[in-house]
Amino acid sequence: MRDCGRTRWWKGAVTIADIKSSIGELYAIEQLARGASAVHRLHPMAKLIATAFYIIAVASYGRYDAGGLMVYAFYPAVMMAVSETPCRFLLRRFLPALPFVLLAGISNVLFDTQTAFFIGPVGVSFGVLSLAVILIKAWLSVTVVLILAATTPMQDLACQLARLRIPAVLVMLVAMTYRYMGILSDEAHAMFTAYTLRAPKQKGIAMAHMGSFTGQLLLRSIGRAERVYAAMKCRGFHGAQRLAPARRAAAADWVFCVCVCLFSVLFRVVNFSYLLGRILV
Amino acid sequence: MHMADALLSPAVGTAMWAVSAGAVAYSAAKIKKDDLDDKKLPVMGVMGAFVFAAQMINFTIPVTGSSGHIGGGILLAALLGEFPAFLTVTAVLLIQALFFADGGLLALGCNIFNMGVVPCLFAYPLLFKPLVKKGLTPKRIAIASVVSAVAGLQAGAFCVVLETLASGITALPFGVFAALMQPIHLAIGACEGLITSAVLIFVYKMRPEIMESLQQKTKMACVPLGKTLAVLAALTIVTGGVLSLFASSYPDGLEWAVGKVAGSSEIEAGGGVYQATGEIQSSTSFMPDYNYKDAGEDVGASGTSVAGLAGSVLTFALAGATGLAISLFKRRTGEKGAGAGA
Amino acid sequence: MIEVRNLSVAYPDGTKAVSGVSFTVGDGESVAVVGANGAGKSTLLCALVGILPASGGTICANGMAVQKKHLPQIRAAVGLVFQNPDDQLFMPSIYDDIAFGPRNYGLSEAEAEKRVSEVLAALDAGHLKDKAPHKLSGGEKRIAALGSVLAMRPSVMLLDEPSSFLDPRARRGIIALLAGIGLTKLVATHDLDLALAQNKHPVAQRKGGLFADGRASDILQNVHLMAQAGLELPLCCQASKRA
Secondary structure (H helix, E strand, O other): OHHHOOOOHHHOOOOHHHHHHHHHHHOHHHHHHOOOOHHHHOOHHHHHHHHHHHHHHHHOOOOOOHHHHHHHHHHHHHHHHHHOOOHHHHHHHHHHHHHHHHHHHHHHHHHOOOEEEEEOOEEEEHHHHHHHHHHHHHHHHHHHHHHHHHHOOHHHHHHHHHHOOOOHHHHHHHHHHHHHHHHHHHHHHHHHHHHHHHOOOOOOEEHHHHHHHHHHHHHHHHHHHHHHHHHHHHOOOOOOOOOOOOOOOOHHHHHHHHHHHHHHHHHHHOOHHHHHHHHHO | OOOOHHHOOHHHHHHHHHHHHHHHHHHHHHHHHOOOHHHHHHHHHHHHHHHHHHHHOOEEOOOOOOEEOOOOHHHHHHHHOHHHHHHHHHHHHHHHHHHOOOOOOOOHHHHHHHHHHHHHHHHHHHHHHHHOOOOOOHHHHHHHHHHHHHHHHHHHHHHHHHHHHHHOOOOOOHHHHHHHHHHHHHHHHHHHHHHHHHHHHHHHHHOHHHHHHHHHHHHHOOOHHHHHHHHHHHHHHHHHHHHHHHHHHOHHHHHHHHHHHHHHHHHHHHOOOOOOHHHHHOOOOOOOOOHHHHOOOOOOOOOOOHHHHHHHHHHHHHHHHHHHHHHHHHHHHHHHHHHHHO | OEEEEEEEEEOOOOOEEEEEEEEEEOOOOEEEEEOOOOOOHHHHHHHHOOOOOOOEEEEEEOOEEOOHHHHHHHHHHEEEEOOOHHHHOOOOOHHHHHHHHHHHOOOOHHHHHHHHHHHHHHOOOHHHOOOOHHHOOHHHHHHHHHHHHHOOOOOEEEEEOOOOOOOHHHHHHHHHHHHHOOOEEEEEEOOHHHHHHHOOOOEEEEOOEEEEEOOHHHHHOOHHHHHHOOOOOOHHHHHHHHO
């Protein structure tokens, strides 16, 4: 069992342990969402609007404005601390998003070589500056979404989606996909285990078996869907349904939301880092 | 192929949101009208979950020994029909964006378009369906799957290139970017197509009625091309509308974006000299006229000065310190509380 | 009250899963359908609520023939609890799952909420209310699935293998819980202890056909009959026979 530990994805091998751990990852965020901090207690809609506003503000920064962006780190830092979301979790979830972002960012370093400024004798090019901006933006926008999800249970978020006039079919679809992804992954895992135990020399599933393996999983899924449909029919199902209404937002929730939005705009106009620097230097 | 928030400007992000929202609304109305929403809903929901499960199983690509996994747009469309498949992909992407930070909120519109609209609403009805029109056979299923998966992924990857360039975040010239993205996605598309065809042929052999009923239904009810074109027209109008809205409020952004896509491809042909940085500064910001705006000509005086640099580092440290202070405070009061409880 | 006359059910591919079955379940009676795997027990239950169409014979539930036009009323009155609770619990929370049926029958959210509280109180499972189904244990899932059917206030309950996948203790709990529900019940099972524990009137089924109908003690202790059905005597009876 040489491959028993976590193999890296670029090695191209998936182990049983890998799948098991990714099933654990599926609902890892839900464990966090059950907390009871002040951030958890905020109304989901207030958090959702604040997050969206924040992300748009961050995205609106120009290519080279690393300094201006810095002040936006306050929001995730505070939210993370108050909600007690572990930093390691956020980092772990951030990593998979990195390669594509890096591709674009590093290419800037290669193509945008004009010097922007000097730190002592070392010249910093516009490309490096823009790479920094991209990385900061990526980190900020990923973190705030993860904090939103890590402080809000799935059913509350689904409920808000319905309030945002997203079609009921889609909301129900999201809820059901979320519900069954763990069950089907468990099934896939069991099949995969049975496969690998009988093909110990092979990494992953041979391409030749992929059709019947995935097809088998698919047929099982369809079978399950048929049973779920029967269970729904038995309880009078006719078309997608609303979910339990969330509690109403309190004044405090809106104060939070408006504050985040206002600060997002304010710091978009005022370069906080620059002002701070001027006061000190 | 997930587009990321960090590579998008708000204008492109929201415009793509509008387009995808339109496609979602149209599809939801469509399956409601065809009375599919109650019968298909559980199948769609479970199929969405299936995509998650299937993505966990990587496969070994022969010869290279590297691995990949399937995206599933064409597979779902062949099993569910284009509109239910599109909504299913949308649900999967929404969950990925919200709970797995795959993509991001702003980029969700782009991702739904690139990985949902393109394969399900274009590649499937325009390529897959005509290719199996004469009746299902394993050979036709295989050809249709590979062709539409490759085409879908190529078009999707190209959309990623366009969206990134239009956002003006990267300095990659159009030609180089496309030359990087397209071949990679050719390989991915071929694999996806092969697996899709293997799975579909398996399903067709085991339970032919699943695919046959769909093909018959669409045959009876279809002018697929006309309808697709209608959707396309509607999407174009919506995109155009939203983009022009942005264009009127932020003229710099759009002109720049359009100019860049067109301009840089010319430049690429001309020898690869990149545009002057000064032009780029205004990019797509909300309030473009502050600090780095003139960085190209006047570096020292703008925000890159010592003050700016020191301030940035300090701000970052301050944010971290605030978070740390709150954590420490919470931990201490928490311990005290626990102590009192014991 | 359920009356089944000469019922046959065939699958689309032509396989006959049930053929020529007749029996009656009176009001307040509790009947077990026992039989080995593949005997057609689940198919029978599905036919009773019209999920699978009968290919021959008649079914009458609560005085209504099981036909398409009566299905909404029949499904409100006859609740089917599926074998695998994961098939039955598909909403994001237990609350939504239990409220699913009442909402479909047009109850307002306040009324639906009342139903949920009632049901959870009756099952002594109030703590499950806001939980997500995938976070529950097997026994808890089973209880929630039961609740999702009870919330529709059926007069007849059909249960498909209610004690499967459970550890002995959870199984005991479910058996006791079912005994406390005073509705007309039809329980499909091969768990003979469950059948013996609470049903006065089991029917045995083999390869789609019903071949024994009688008092629990008569059927379940008849070695010959049970062997024909592909079953064994309940452990308690085996012990007493040996002694």
